Amino acid sequence: xxxxxxxxxxxxxxxxxxxxxxxxxxxxxxxxxxxxxxxxxxxxxxxxxxxxxxxxxxxxxxxxxxxxxxxxxxxxxxxxxxxxxxxxxxxxxxxxxxxxxxxxxxxxxxxxxxxxxxxxxxxxxxxxxxxxxxxxxxxxxxxxxxxxxxxxxxxxxxxxxxxxxxxxxxxxxxxxxxxxxxxxxxxxxxxxxxxxxxxxxxxxxxxxxxxxxxxxxxxxxxxxxxxxxxxxx
Amino acid sequence: xxxxxxxxxxxxxxxxxxxxxxxxxxxxxxxxxxxxxxxxxxxxxxxxxxxxxxxxxxxxxxxxxxxxxxxxxxxxxxxxxxxxxxxxxxxxxxxxxxxxxxxxxxxxxxxxxxxxxxxxxxxxxxxxxxxxxxxxxxxxxxxxxxxxxxxxxxxxxxxxxxxxxxxxxxxxxxxxxxxxxxxxxxxxxxxxxxxxxxxxxxxxxxxxxxxxxxxxxxxxxxxxxxxxxxxxx
DNA sequence: CCAATAGTTCGGTCGTTACCGAAGGGTCAT
DNA sequence: ATGACCCTTCGGTAACGACCGAACTATTGG
Numbered sequence: 001x002x003x004x005x006x007x008x009x010x011x012x013x014x015x016x017x018x019x020x021x022x023x024x025x026x027x028x029x030x031x032x033x034x035x036x037x038x039x040x041x042x043x044x045x046x047x048x049x050x051x052x053x054x055x056x057x058x059x060x061x062x063x064x065x066x067x068x069x070x071x072x073x074x075x076x077x078x079x080x081x082x083x084x085x086x087x088x089x090x091x092x093x094x095x096x097x098x099x100x101x102x103x104x105x106x107x108x109x110x111x112x113x114x115x116x117x118x119x120x121x122x123x124x125x126x127x128x129x130x131x132x133x134x135x136x137x138x139x140x141x142x143x144x145x146x147x148x149x150x151x152x153x154x155x156x157x158x159x160x161x162x163x164x165x166x167x168x169x170x171x172x173x174x175x176x177x178x179x180x181x182x183x184x185x186x187x188x189x190x191x192x193x194x195x196x197x198x199x200x201x202x203x204x205x206x207x208x209x210x211x212x213x214x215x216x217x218x219x220x221x222x223x224x225x226x227x228x229x230x231x232x233x
Numbered sequence: 234x235x236x237x238x239x240x241x242x243x244x245x246x247x248x249x250x251x252x253x254x255x256x257x258x259x260x261x262x263x264x265x266x267x268x269x270x271x272x273x274x275x276x277x278x279x280x281x282x283x284x285x286x287x288x289x290x291x292x293x294x295x296x297x298x299x300x301x302x303x304x305x306x307x308x309x310x311x312x313x314x315x316x317x318x319x320x321x322x323x324x325x326x327x328x329x330x331x332x333x334x335x336x337x338x339x340x341x342x343x344x345x346x347x348x349x350x351x352x353x354x355x356x357x358x359x360x361x362x363x364x365x366x367x368x369x370x371x372x373x374x375x376x377x378x379x380x381x382x383x384x385x386x387x388x389x390x391x392x393x394x395x396x397x398x399x400x401x402x403x404x405x406x407x408x409x410x411x412x413x414x415x416x417x418x419x420x421x422x423x424x425x426x427x428x429x430x431x432x433x434x435x436x437x438x439x440x441x442x443x444x445x446x447x448x449x450x451x452x453x454x455x456x457x458x459x460x461x462x463x464x465x466x
Numbered sequence: 467c468c469a470a471t472a473g474t475t476c477g478g479t480c481g482t483t484a485c486c487g488a489a490g491g492g493t494c495a496t
Numbered sequence: 497a498t499g500a501c502c503c504t505t506c507g508g509t510a511a512c513g514a515c516c517g518a519a520c521t522a523t524t525g526g
Contacts, residue, residue, distance in 0.1 A: 004257045005250060006323035007316070012248030016514075020241035034473060047515055049474055068472045068523040078322045083240070085318040089311045090239040249484075267503060280485055282504050301493040301502045404494090 013058055014086065018043050019051050023060070023074070023083055028212040029117045031064065031071035077188060080116035081177050088179075106213075111232075112205065113212040118192030119199065120179050122232060123216055123224070127195065128186045130228035137174065137187070145174035147191060155191075158227060160198045165190035246291055247319065251276050252284050256293070256307070256316055264297065264304035299410065339446070344465075345438065346445040348410060351425030352432065355465060356449055356457070360428065361419040363461035370407065370420070378407040380424060388424075391460060393431045398423040 014020055018041035025032060025040040032040075038048030052072055055061040062075045074080055112123035119127060131137040136151030147155070155162050165173065168190040175189030187195065199205040204220030207213075216224075216232075224230045247253055251274035258265060258273040265273075271281030285305055288294040295308045307313055345356035352360060364370040369384030380388070388395050398406065401423045410421030420428065432438040437453030440446075449457075449465075457463045 004254045007257070007319050008248050008250045008253035010248075010319055010323050011244045011246075011253065013244075015241050015243075015245030015248035017238060017241045018514080020237045020244065024237050024240070035471095043514085044516060045473065046475080046517085050514085053474085065473095070473065082315075082318045082322045085315045086240045086243055089315045090243050251484080268501095276484085277486060278503065279487085279505085283484080286504085298492095298503095303503065 009058065010060070010082075013055055013060060014083070016051070017041075018047065019055060022048070022051065022055075022072075023079070026061070026072065026074050027080055027083060027114075027116065028207075029074070029080070029114050031073040033069045033071055035069075037072060074116060077116045077118075077171065077175070077177075077193075081175075081188065084115060084120075084177060084179070108213050108215075109211075112214040112216050114196070114207065114214055115177060115179075115186070115188065115212075118177070118186070118188050118196045119205070119214065120177070120186055121214075123205070123214070124186040125179060125184060126224060126230040126232060127228060130230050131187065134229075139176075140174075143176045144172060144189075145176060145187065145191075147174055155195070158195075158198060159202065160191075161194045162191075165194040242291065243293070243315070246288055246293060247316065249284070250274075251280065252288060255281070255284065255288075255305075256312070259294070259305065259307050260313055260316055264306040266302045266304055268302075270305060341446050341448075345447040345449050347429065347440065347447055348419070348421065348445070351410070351419070351421050351429045352438070352447065353410070353419055354447075356438070356447070357419040359457060359463040359465060360461060363463050364420065367462075372409075373407075377405060377409060377422075378420065378424075380407055388428070391428075391431060392435065393424075393427045395424075395427065398427040 014023060021041040022037045025037060034048055034052060035045065037052065038045050041048055041051070043051075052061065052063070056063050056072070056075075059075050060079050061072050064071045064073075110121050112119065112121045114120065115124070118124065128137070131151060131154075132139075132145075134150070134154070136148055136154050137145040138148055140146040152162060172189040174187060174191045176185035177188030177192070179186045186192070196205075199220065200207070202219070202223070203217055204223045205214050205216050208215060221232070224232065247256060254274040255270045258270060267281055267285060268278065270285065271278050274281055274284070276284075285294065285296070289296050289305070289308075292308050293312050294305050297304045297306075343354055345352065345354045347353065348357070351357065361370070364384060364387075365372075365378075367383070367387070369381055369387050370378040371381055373379040385395065405422040407420060407424045408422030409418035410425065419425070429438075432453065433440070435452070435456070436450055437456045438447050438449050441448060454465070457465065
């Protein structure tokens with residue numbers, strides 16, 4: 001009904017530098033305390049509290065109290081997707097060299113990172129490209145994929161929890177998520193999450209202590225080569 | 234460090250209700266005048282002008298001056314994509330404002346109408362396309378065409394008052410005019426006016442009593458086919 | 467109990483910006 | 497030329513909201 005208004009409300013929330021910094025930190029898909037987020041945003045705890053309350057109110061974040069801490073995380077992958085899209089748009093603008101974004105200079109982040117709960121960067125793209133090129137994924141509509149029967153076979157052999165992914169009826173199953181560093185869609189949604197879980201469970205990849213960067217292990221490189229037929233530089 | 238900032242800048246631009254309304258209207262992919270956008274946003278022309286300038290500055294919009302109007306359109310599909318994503322996040326069905334625009338509901342207006350004193354719509358485009366494809370018109374600069382010698386011959390055989398058109402030194406001779414419904418330039422200026430006069434004089438087209446709608450007669454359809462080699466649906 | 471830590475609420479300040487009235491420039495028609 | 501129309505720039509106002517200091521609640525640990 002109030003489409004334009006609600007859009008501007010969401011965008012206005014993301015349009016504040018402090019809140020954008022918080023959302024950016026939360027893009028790793030993990031939950032962070034209010035203090036961490038205040039630090040990341042460069043504001044005091046009171047200010048951060050206000051920001052967080054507003055974002056929870058708008059269903060951008062979800063909060064969970066634990067002891068005397070309060071953990072915040074992104075409310076959904078859609079929020080992460082919107083942030084990624086805005087990053088992609090921000091990257092296309094003709095900008096002077098002096099304002100080159102930090103992420104353009106971070107090769108590790110461009111190589112592999114988490115986008116909410118799935119893999120992004122060159123590794124995320126490599127997985128996605130392999131699936132599409134082998135006929136495991138087929139485009140469906142403008143923003144989804146269909147997992148073909150060969151794709152189901154491939155995923156179950158890989159050890160991906162397909163049943164669990166299909167059980168998550170509240171979210172898209174195989175969603176396209178625009179990769180801001182590579183500017184092409186990678187696999188997202190419940191399937192993307194399940195695939196990422198497989199990578200972590202099998203020790204193919206591990207999250208860095210801080211930030212969204214993900215390190216591809218040696219066995220991960222071998223797995224990419226043997227299972228996905230992909231060689232990364 | 235700059236990444237979060239640039240994202241928040243973009244989001245902040247989209248976060249104002251007036252600007253979001255403008256962007257929403259522009260989601261139809263077409264160019265709109267500053268007045269239309271001011272009306273859509275519910276603000277005065279001065280306020281709208283400021284908003285539009287900021288969005289052009291941020292490479293969200295592209296502007297093109299034409300006569301006393303100034304047309305604005307989205308700078309790229311990425312902008313539309315970002316808006317769509319935000320709409321999806323806002324939980325609103327992306328309903329392009331185009332469905333409510335008058336010209337969208339009026340197929341006759343889209344088919345053929347006058348634009349000041351020359352023909353616009355599909356018929357205007359058909360005439361223009363035919364002239365360029367036969368080498369009668371050649372682009373000159375960003376906003377004009379040159380009538381080639383073959384074009385002069387063609388026009389005089391058609392009965393177009395070329396002498397009168399050339400005598401009107403106060404206006405451009407063969408001007409490009411952006412077609413609002415088709416988003417491509419059609420022939421305007423003194424030559425465009427003279428061509429339209431020919432259509433009316435020969436009974437190929439007649440103005441409707443009210444409004445800008447023009448009806449193409451049966452002989453007009455035959456003329457389009459025989460003289461311009463164009464078949465319209 | 468008291469102290470320390472985490473987080474929120476309240477009140478007031480301050481900067482940003484959206485807004486409009488007035489005025490000016492450019493274009494087109496009569 | 498004159499007026500009408502479209503758009504922009506300028507100046508001033510008003511309101512929203514981001515921010516922090518201070519005070520308050522809740523949990524943990526000694």
